[in-house]
Structures are given as C-alpha cells and as structure tokens.
Amino acid sequence: xxxxxxxxxxxxxxxxxxxxxxxxxxxxxxxxxxxxxxxxxxxxxxxxxxxxxxxxxxxxxxxxxxxxxxxxxxxxxxxxxxxxxxxxxxxxxxxxxxxxxxxxxxxxxxxxxxxxxxxxxxxxxxxxxxxxxxxxxxxxxxxxxxxxxxxxxxxxxxxxxxxxxxxx
Amino acid sequence: xxxxxxxxxxxxxxxxxxxxxxxxxxxxxxxxxxxxxxxxxxxxxxxxxxxxxxxxxxxxxxxxxxxxxxxxxxxxxxxxxxxxxxxxxxxxxxxxxxxxxxxxxxxxxxxxxxxxxxxxxxxxxxxxxxxxxxxxxxxxxxxxxxxxxxxxxxxxxxxxxxxxxxxxxxxxxxxxxxxxxxxxxxxxxxxxxxxxxxxxxxxxxxxxxxxxxxxxxxxxxxxxxxxxxxxxxxxxxxxxxxxxxxxxxxxxxxxxxxxxxxxxxxxxxxxxxxxxxxxxxxxxxxxxxxxxxxxxxxxxxxxxxxxxxxxxxxxxxxxxxxxxxxxxxxxxxxxxxxxxxxxxxxxxxxxxxxxxxxxxxxxxxxxxxxxxxxxxxxxxxxxxxxxxxxxxxxxxxxxxxxxxxxxxxxxxxxxxxxxxxxxxxxxxxxxxxxxxxxxxxxxxxxxxxxxxxxxxxxxxxxxxxxxxxxxxxxxxxxxxxxxxxxxxxxxxxxxxxxxxxxxxxxxxxxxxxxxxxxxxxx
Numbered sequence: 034x035x036x037x038x039x040x041x042x043x044x045x046x047x048x049x050x051x052x053x054x055x056x057x058x059x060x061x062x063x064x065x066x067x068x069x070x071x072x073x074x075x076x077x078x079x080x081x082x083x084x085x086x087x088x089x090x091x092x093x094x095x096x097x098x099x100x101x102x103x104x105x106x107x108x109x110x111x112x113x114x115x116x117x118x119x120x121x122x123x124x125x126x127x128x129x130x131x132x133x134x135x136x137x138x139x140x141x142x143x144x145x146x147x148x149x150x151x152x153x154x155x156x157x158x159x160x161x162x163x164x165x166x167x168x169x170x171x172x173x174x175x176x177x178x179x180x181x182x183x184x185x186x187x188x189x190x191x192x193x194x195x196x197x198x199x200x201x
Numbered sequence: 202x203x204x205x206x207x208x209x210x211x212x213x214x215x216x217x218x219x220x221x222x223x224x225x226x227x228x229x230x231x232x233x234x235x236x237x238x239x240x241x242x243x244x245x246x247x248x249x250x251x252x253x254x255x256x257x258x259x260x261x262x263x264x265x266x267x268x269x270x271x272x273x274x275x276x277x278x279x280x281x282x283x284x285x286x287x288x289x290x291x292x293x294x295x296x297x298x299x300x301x302x303x304x305x306x307x308x309x310x311x312x313x314x315x316x317x318x319x320x321x322x323x324x325x326x327x328x329x330x331x332x333x334x335x336x337x338x339x340x341x342x343x344x345x346x347x348x349x350x351x352x353x354x355x356x357x358x359x360x361x362x363x364x365x366x367x368x369x370x371x372x373x374x375x376x377x378x379x380x381x382x383x384x385x386x387x388x389x390x391x392x393x394x395x396x397x398x399x400x401x402x403x404x405x406x407x408x409x410x411x412x413x414x415x416x417x418x419x420x421x422x423x424x425x426x427x428x429x430x431x432x433x434x435x436x437x438x439x440x441x442x443x444x445x446x447x448x449x450x451x452x453x454x455x456x457x458x459x460x461x462x463x464x465x466x467x468x469x470x471x472x473x474x475x476x477x478x479x480x481x482x483x484x485x486x487x488x489x490x491x492x493x494x495x496x497x498x499x500x501x502x503x504x505x506x507x508x509x510x511x512x513x514x515x516x517x518x519x520x521x522x523x524x525x526x527x528x529x530x531x532x533x534x535x536x537x538x539x540x541x542x543x544x545x546x547x548x549x550x551x552x553x554x555x556x557x558x559x560x561x562x563x564x565x566x567x568x569x570x571x572x573x574x575x576x577x578x579x580x581x582x583x584x585x586x587x588x589x590x591x592x593x594x595x596x597x598x599x600x601x602x603x604x605x606x607x608x609x610x611x612x613x614x615x616x617x618x619x620x621x622x623x624x625x626x627x628x629x630x631x632x633x634x635x636x637x638x639x640x641x642x643x644x645x646x647x648x649x650x651x652x653x654x655x656x657x658x659x660x661x662x663x664x665x666x667x668x669x670x671x672x673x674x675x676x677x678x679x680x681x682x683x684x685x686x687x688x689x690x691x692x693x694x695x696x697x698x699x700x701x702x703x704x705x706x707x708x709x710x711x712x713x714x715x716x717x718x719x720x721x722x723x
C-alpha cells in the first residue's frame with residue numbers, strides 16, 4: 034500500500050515557515066506574527082479512533098466496514114495519557130481494524146496483532162494503544178469503501194463523507 | 202473623607218484603611234448570572250468545585266453563593282456562569298416609597314449606609330486576577346491584531362445578548378449594544394448616548410488594557426477611581442425608571458467615595474438590580490462576559506460556551522464515552538466538552554464546509570494557546586468530519602451520547618424543512634447510539650416539531666428530562682432523551698410492523714375486499 038510522502042512531524046515550527054508541507058494559512062486570521070509565536074496554521078487531523086467507527090454508507094453496500102486508509106500526510110501529536118480511557122475504550126473498538134490501520138500508516142511499531150488477555154494491567158501496553166488511537170493523525174489522503182470502491186477524500190484532516198445525489 | 206463614616210472606604214489614593222482583613226478570613230456572597238434554565242446545573246457546579254450551596258433565583262438566570270474571599274480564582278473557573286458580581290447588600294423585601302421623589306431620595310441615602318468595605322476588598326483582589334489575564338491578552342493581540350475573542354460587556358444586565366448574523370470565516374466581535382442600552386442607567390454627569398458608545402468603548406479599553414495596565418498600577422495610587430452604575434429593573438409597580446435610579450444612586454455614590462463617573466473607561470462597576478420587591482446592590486467582577494470563551498471563529502448561530510457546558514453537564518460524560526455533535530456549526534459544544542471532560546472522546550461533524558472550517562480553526566486556536574502555555578500534552582480528544590446528518594457514516598450502536606443544537610428553523614434551515622429533518626435526525630441518531638445506555642441532549646426552539654418527531658421515534662427514544670431555556674431571546678428547550686434497550690434493526694422492524702398494522706386497520710375500515718391479512722395477525 035502506497036504511503037506517499039509521510040512526514041511524521043512531532044513538533045510545530047517555532048518560526049514562520051511559509052513552505053511547511055500539509056499545513057495551510059488560517060483563513061480567519063489577519064495581520065502579522067512575531068517570531069516568538071506559533072504561525073497560525075490550520076491544524077488538521079483524523080485519528081485512528083475515529084477511523085475505527087467510520088463505515089461506508091453508500092447505497093446498497095452491506096459490508097462498508099472498515100474503510101481502507103490511503104494516507105499521503107500523517108502527523109503525530111501529543112495527547113495526555115489516561116489509562117482508564119484506554120482500557121475502557123478497547124472493548125468498544127474493533128481491535129483488528131485498529132491494528133491494520135496502524136500498520137497501513139507505518140505506525141504499528143510493536144503493537145501485538147492479538148489482544149493480550151490481561152491488557153488492563155499492563156501500562157506499557159496501554160500506552161502503546163493510546164499512541165495509536167489518539168496520537169497518529171491523517172492529514173491528507175482518502176478513505177475507500179471496501180465494497181463499492183468509492184473514495185472519500187481527507188482534506189486538512191477533515192474526511193468528507195458527503196454522498197452525491199446518485200449515491201444516496 | 203469625613204469622620205462620620207463607620208467604615209473605612211477606599212481612599213483617594215487607592216489605599217485602604219489599616220484594619221482591612223486578609224482574604225482568607227472573611228466570606229462574601231457572590232452572585233452569578235447563568236443561562237436561564239440552567240440554574241440548578243450551575244448550582245451543582247458550584248457545589249462540586251467550591252463546596253458551597255447556592256440560592257437560586259429560578260428562571261431569572263441568577264444564583265447566589267457564599268465563599269471565602271481567597272477562593273476567588275476558583276470562582277472565575279466556573280464554566281456555567283456568564284457574569285460574576287460580589288453582593289454588597291441584598292434587600293429581599295424592599296419597601297419602595299409612594300412617590301418617585303421619595304423613592305429616589307431613599308436610594309441616595311442608601312449609598313452611604315451600605316457595607317462597602319468587604320466587597321471592595323474583593324473587588325481589589327479581583328483586579329489583581331484580571332491584570333494577569335489582560336496582560337496575556339495584550340501579548341496575543343500584538344500577535345494577531347485582527348483577532349478579537351471577547352464579546353461586548355454584560356455586567357449584570359439581565360437581557361440575553363442577541364446573536365448577530367456574521368459573515369462566514371471571519372473573526373468578529375459581536376456587540377450587544379441594543380439590549381444593554383435598554384437596561385443601563387447612567388452615572389451623574391454623563392449623557393444617555395454614552396450607553397451606545399460604551400460597547401465601542403469596550404473594544405478600545407480592551408485593546409488598551411495591555412498597555413495601560415502597567416500605568417494603571419502606579420496611576421491608581423495617585424488617580425481617582427472611575428466608576429459607573431448599571432441598573433436593571435423589572436417589575437410592574439415601580440414609580441421610577443432604571444435610568445433615574447442609576448442616576449441618583451450613582452450621584453450619591455460619587456459624593457460618598459469621591460470617585461469619578463465614567464461610562465466607558467471605568468475601574469469599578471456598581472450594579473443595582475431591582476426585580477419586583479427584591480433589590481440587590483453589587484460590584485461587577487467580570488468585564489467581558491465569560492460566555493464566549495474558547496471560540497474565536499464565530500458562525501451565524503454560535504452557541505454560548507456556558508450554554509454548551511450546561512448541556513454537556515446534563516449528560517454527565519464519563520471517561521471513554523464517545524460523544525458526537527453531528528450538527529456542530531462552529532464546534533462550540535464538542536470543543537467545550539473536550540476541554541472540560543478531557544477523558545471522553547468528541548467527534549464534531551457538519552455538512553457545511555464553512556462550518557467544519559470554523560470548527561477546525563477554533564480547535565486550532567485552543568491547541569496553539571495550550572502550546573504557548575508550554576503544556577506538554579496539548580492535544581484535545583476531538584476530531585472533525587464533514588457529513589450528512591441523515592446518512593451518518595458511523596457504525597450502528599457505537600456512540601454513547603449525542604449532544605447538539607438543532608436548527609431552530611429561524612436563522613438556520615426552515616420550519617418546513619424541520620418536519621422532515623427532525624424525524625430523520627432522530628432515526629439516524631438512534632441508529633448510531635448505543636442501546637439502553639445511550640443518551641441524547643438536544644437543544645431546539647421548534648418544540649412542536651420536536652415533540653412530534655420524538656413520538657414517531659418512540660421505539661428508539663424516550664423522553665427523560667426537559668430544561669426550558671432562553672437562547673437569544675427565543676424560548677427554547679433542551680431535551681434529554683434516553684435510548685431504548687432495543688437494537689436498531691429490531692426497533693425498526695417493530696416500528697414497521699406497527700405502521701403496517703395501522704395501515705391494515707385503516708384498510709379494514711375502508712372496505713373488506715382490500716385487506717388480505719386478518720386483524721390481530723401482526
């Protein structure tokens with residue numbers, strides 16, 4: 034699966050950099066910035082936790098889940114770890130889909146493909162899950178319906194799931 | 202300053218008399234204005250965060266609670282309040298005189314008899330908190346001069362601010378000139394026209410705050426304090442107007458303290474709130490209303506953050522709850538949620554690109570703010586998508602709560618569209634919501650349409666609780682719904698059968714040759 038040009042960005046630039054890939058000028062902001070502040074770019078994201086809940090709703094499709102991710106721009110962010118959040122979230126998600134999605138984006142690392150039985154007590158494991166659920170974000174790419182092949186674009190981190198008139 | 206006064210007032214040079222108590226040794230009564238209808242929610246938050254019980258002025262959007270003066274910073278952290286003031290004195294059963302002249306004269310005499318000392322101490326304390334905040338604002342403003350994040354002032358005046366229609370994607374300050382003008386009184390020596398100006402004055406004084414802050418520190422020691430009186434009056438039997446009361450009371454305050462009246466660049470705002478027989482004198486603690494926090498990119502119907510907070514509190518988010526706002530607009534609700542309940546997961550969605558852009562920009566601003574503060578884990582648990590509410594691309598039964606501000610049919614959509622939209626919304630929301638434990642908190646003004654839609658979707662939703670609120674002058678309601686225990690497919694099948702049997706019953710009544718199923722078969 035083609036990954037395109039992955040830019041695993043872990044921190045925002047501290048000075049204005051006009052050619053920063055994948056980011057855009059924030060439409061509502063006027064004026065100039067000093068070099069001491071962040072540039073006001075639009076931030077963009079789709080987390081893998083969200084992807085885990087998305088399904089294709091194209092007419093006639095019965096097996097619209099999971100959507101296949103094709104990412105050309107991925108970003109890493111920093112979200113506060115909370116073990117209760119992760120351990121309660123695991124039963125609500127499809128584990129195999131999460132693993133597959135993380136692998137597609139090249140961020141599987143050493144996350145096991147099978148869910149260990151006593152995951153709640155292993156903080157190390159929970160931290161890995163936390164990272165994959167919340168800190169790996171798709172900026173640009175698309176989500177593809179596994180049955181119909183219809184592609185939903187992801188622009189500036191926002192997946193556009195609107196259907197056309199004829200697909201409804 | 203004459204000898205006859207029994208309390209030491211604020212002296213001309215700003216220093217207080219020697220016997221002023223320290224903040225941890227005395228309590229004050231704080232009044233807070235909250236969105237009408239959410240008084241109990243606000244009282245709940247006060248109990249939780251300050252350990253204080255509140256007195257509620259039901260349906261008047263006001264609560265009162267007593268706290269130690271040194272917990273003032275925590276009071277400012279309350280999320281369900283729009284404005285705060287410290288109570289100087291409450292008269293629950295004030296006997297107005299029979300003539301206007303006598304009533305006003307009594308107000309004048311009142312000024313010198315009130316227990317000003319402790320409330321003024323609190324006001325001073327409050328200023329030190331405010332200075333820290335406005336200095337930070339000054340820095341941000343230097344960075345983005347076109348961006349204004351606050352609303353016009355709303356110190357204690359009762360009417361809700363109108364939501365002005367605004368152009369998409371631009372950051373605009375929304376003014377509340379007209380409603381405030383109606384309620385405000387004037388200090389002696391200022392003209393009524395200053396009321397309108399005060400809103401523009403707000404912008405100037407806010408932008409100046411960053412600079413004049415420093416000079417104010419030294420300036421206060423040698424300058425007179427500037428003040429204004431704002432009077433709000435409600436009731437049938439008063440023989441005076443709010444203007445007159447404010448004018449005369451303000452005059453007496455001026456004589457007593459020798460402060461200078463100034464409608465726009467005031468240091469201290471005295472509130473005179475009159476509601477039938479209840480009179481409350483207070484000193485305002487908030488300059489700008491707290492209700493538009495977090496939002497920098499406004500849309501045409503952006504919800505107040507305090508109202509969003511109240512709605513979210515109603516559904517009591519738990520860690521790992523998945524909470525969706527499928528018609529998010531500028532994202533006020535999910536953004537407030539992801540900040541105040543950082544261990545739940547929020548998804549915001551809208552069909553309109555302008556709205557999703559706005560939401561992303563608002564989230565972006567908060568992320569930037571958190572990074573500027575140097576916090577290491579600045580990411581919020583929130584995502585944004587573009588979708589159609591009637592065809593949500595979400596797996597069945599995967600969402601715990603749905604919280605949203607439905608189109609009223611006034612500024613957004615239309616009443617006619619609502620007749621189709623509301624049932625479709627409820628159906629789709631019922632599909633994605635987890636059976637039995639799932640809930641929905643929905644705000645709408647189109648109550649008739651909503652009630653009809655809920656009864657049609659009775660196999661998915663049952664009504665639990667309703668809060669009557671006032672949104673921009675409109676009488677709206679927040680409905681708390683609970684998801685039934687039926688899985689979506691089963692519920693739909695049952696509903697279809699019911700419809701089918703109703704149709705068959707009708708056919709039966711029309712004529713025997715039409716129906717092919719016997720009654721009672723289904």
